[in-house]
Amino acid sequence: MKGMAVTARFEPRVVVFACNWCSYAGADNAGVNRIQYPPNSRLVRVMCSGRVHPAFVLRAFELGADGVLVSGCHIGDCHYLFGNESALKQFETTKSFARLLGIGEERVRLEWVSAAEGERFARIVEEFTETIRKAGPLAGSTAT
Amino acid sequence: MFDCPIGNADLTDTKQLLSETRAYLCIECGKCSGNCPVAARAVTATPRALVSRLVTGGLEAAAADYLFKACLACGQCMERCPSNVDFVGFIAGLRRLAPQKAVSSCPHAGVFQTAMRLMARLERPTGRVDWLRGLEKRAREDGKGPELRFELVEGAHGKHVPVQKTGSHPGEQRILYFVGCLPYFDAALAGSSGVDMAGIAVATIRVLNAMGVVPLVLADERCCGHDLLWAGDIEAFDTLACRNLEQLERAGANTVVTACAECARTLRLDYPVRVKVHASSTDRGERQDDGQSIGRRLAALAGSKSAAEFVHVTEFLTRAVDGLNAPGKQRASGPAGSSARRTRVAFHDPCRLGRHLGVYDAPRTVLSSLASIGVVEMARERDKAVCCGVSSWLYCDGVSKQMQTDRLREAASAGASVLATACPKCKAHLACALAELKSVAGGGTDSRTRGELPEIRDIIELAADELATR
Ligand code: SF4
Ligand code: SF4
Numbered sequence: 001m002k003g004m005a006v007t008a009r010f011e012p013r014v015v016v017f018a019c020n021w022c023s024y025a026g027a028d029n030a031g032v033n034r035i036q037y038p039p040n041s042r043l044v045r046v047m048c049s050g051r052v053h054p055a056f057v058l059r060a061f062e063l064g065a066d067g068v069l070v071s072g073c074h075i076g077d078c079h080y081l082f083g084n085e086s087a088l089k090q091f092e093t094t095k096s097f098a099r100l101l102g103i104g105e106e107r108v109r110l111e112w113v114s115a116a117e118g119e120r121f122a123r124i125v126e127e128f129t130e131t132i133r134k135a136g137p138l139a140g141s142t143a144t
Numbered sequence: 145m146f147d148c149p150i151g152n153a154d155l156t157d158t159k160q161l162l163s164e165t166r167a168y169l170c171i172e173c174g175k176c177s178g179n180c181p182v183a184a185r186a187v188t189a190t191p192r193a194l195v196s197r198l199v200t201g202g203l204e205a206a207a208a209d210y211l212f213k214a215c216l217a218c219g220q221c222m223e224r225c226p227s228n229v230d231f232v233g234f235i236a237g238l239r240r241l242a243p244q245k246a247v248s249s250c251p252h253a254g255v256f257q258t259a260m261r262l263m264a265r266l267e268r269p270t271g272r273v274d275w276l277r278g279l280e281k282r283a284r285e286d287g288k289g290p291e292l293r294f295e296l297v298e299g300a301h302g303k304h305v306p307v308q309k310t311g312s313h314p315g316e317q318r319i320l321y322f323v324g325c326l327p328y329f330d331a332a333l334a335g336s337s338g339v340d341m342a343g344i345a346v347a348t349i350r351v352l353n354a355m356g357v358v359p360l361v362l363a364d365e366r367c368c369g370h371d372l373l374w375a376g377d378i379e380a381f382d383t384l385a386c387r388n389l390e391q392l393e394r395a396g397a398n399t400v401v402t403a404c405a406e407c408a409r410t411l412r413l414d415y416p417v418r419v420k421v422h423a424s425s426t427d428r429g430e431r432q433d434d435g436q437s438i439g440r441r442l443a444a445l446a447g448s449k450s451a452a453e454f455v456h457v458t459e460f461l462t463r464a465v466d467g468l469n470a471p472g473k474q475r476a477s478g479p480a481g482s483s484a485r486r487t488r489v490a491f492h493d494p495c496r497l498g499r500h501l502g503v504y505d506a507p508r509t510v511l512s513s514l515a516s517i518g519v520v521e522m523a524r525e526r527d528k529a530v531c532c533g534v535s536s537w538l539y540c541d542g543v544s545k546q547m548q549t550d551r552l553r554e555a556a557s558a559g560a561s562v563l564a565t566a567c568p569k570c571k572a573h574l575a576c577a578l579a580e581l582k583s584v585a586g587g588g589t590d591s592r593t594r595g596e597l598p599e600i601r602d603i604i605e606l607a608a609d610e611l612a613t614r
């Protein structure tokens with residue numbers, strides 16, 4: 001874009017882990033219903049939110065994410081019965097690591113989204129993206 | 145002690161690696177393989193074969209070897225080698241050179257190494273201070289002694305940390321407690337496996353306080369870099385070394401005490417080597433980078449005046465036994481002295497403290513000075529001690545578990561009811577195997593796994609417990 005003044009606006013990079021059975025379908029539902037939400041997120045499908053070890057979240061930060069959202073089925077709805085309960089437990093460790101490293105708790109979030117909740121998925125991602133936008137880039141200056 | 149030159153030069157190729165570690169002189173006798181605890185259980189991988197794989201097949205082939213990821217850098221092989229091959233330096237150098245890095249693939253999914261790389265990279269104020277405040281709270285509540293006293297030293301982001309001037313240091317010494325990665329181990333292990341890591345830090349500060357030392361603690365301390373160095377990530381290691389050394393310099397610490405065998409090795413042996421490497425390449429004018437690069441910052445530390453001494457807390461205690469009110473003085477007269485009532489404790493030598501640093505006596509001196517403890521030795525002790533089975537959170541499998549199980553049984557058959565160690569990771573790994581064995585023993589019938597397995601403690605926790613009973 002030669003000749004155009006490019007004002008570097010911070011666009012947060014958000015990684016969303018979504019479980020195959022509910023949240024991913026929820027994201028799909030948002031798409032099918034043409035619900036708009038910010039394009040900042042990269043979706044990673046996992047079989048269950050219980051699979052999202054704190055290491056995955058940290059690795060996302062290492063690879064350049066500014067915020068990480070973990071989503072799964074509502075409690076009681078997990079395809080593997082109690083996978084999301086284990087996600088809840090692991091997420092405590094994830095938060096501790098985020099605090100210790102100075103990443104900050106606001107950059108990680110855990111949410112339950114069912115397959116029918118396209119609207120809810122879009123709103124969560126929108127709101128989280130804005131939170132991260134306010135928090136700013138995690139490391140250095142990122143203009144893209 | 146072996147001062148392996150893992151960071152000695154800017155390692156560039158296989159040839160240099162083979163000659164610097166004297167691997168060229170290997171006569172293929174196989175003694176290393178016979179002494180390697182990993183090779184003993186995974187017979188297709190041996191140190192000797194790894195060297196020849198590199199020579200014949202190159203880096204790619206060597207990096208595909210099981211031992212490339214599974215070697216513990218424990219140094220047992222080196223105890224036997226007639227050609228004095230520095231295998232530990234060899235494995236570290238190999239991981240540095242290999243095109244595909246040794247990826248942390250233990251059941252913790254690489255969480256610690258990722259956190260360590262983030263500690264090198266992120267410039268943000270960390271949450272360490274809150275964790276340290278948590279220790280104070282815990283100590284207040286456990287009723288095992290007076291309030292913890294330590295003095296926080298501001299980091300680069302010091303605005304969050306009011307420095308209290310409460311420090312009282314005997315003589316001219318400014319003693320700093322280097323905590324290491326305990327907060328991270330605590331975060332990951334306390335919930336899932338119930339292994340107490342924070343207790344090591346509480347105990348260390350308590351014992352130092354009892355000796356009249358109010359240690360300095362860095363508010364923005366970073367991982368010492370041990371695990372990344374042994375995984376071959378020299379750039380991240382240099383960054384961590386630089387950030388820690390600059391802070392230690394600012395703190396004016398002249399004695400740095402740690403309760404971690406790995407921190408002790410890294411700070412004492414590897415930091416000075418990296419400073420020297422960067423200083424000499426700066427002197428030779430080889431540096432093209434600007435003044436703010438990590439290399440230059442490390443080089444600038446070469447002239448550092450404080451030149452702190454790095455000691456493991458057991459060494460610090462042993463030295464102070466005579467001069468200060470250290471545990472152990474009342475031994476002869478104490479009522480707990482009767483041998484029948486003493487807890488029988490075996491000491492597991494951590495590789496980094498034992499074979500790497502040659503510190504064998506200090507922990508034993510500390511243990512035997514505790515009136516409530518009777519020391520027993522296991523069949524394999526001191527330079528023959530076997531590793532806890534995992535190194536640098538790099539790799540863990542059935543071989544590791546077998547090593548740990550064997551070690552626990554060895555302690556049990558030596559009659560120990562407590563297996564003490566002096567490294568947080570040894571504690572974590574042995575405790576993990578213990579929990580597994582116990583869960584099997586719950587329903588199992590194997591008499592060797594029932595009841596008699598020892599409890600795993602850190603030596604400094606035992607010392608703090610004894611202080612509490614005084
Ligand atoms: S350092 Fe230890 S694990 Fe590695 S080859 Fe030597 S004896 Fe085996
Ligand atoms: S003990 Fe030394 S000389 Fe013998 S095979 Fe091993 S490395 Fe080679």
Ligand code: FES
Binds near residue numbers: 019020047048083
């Ligand atoms: S399958 Fe959706 S949370 Fe387990």
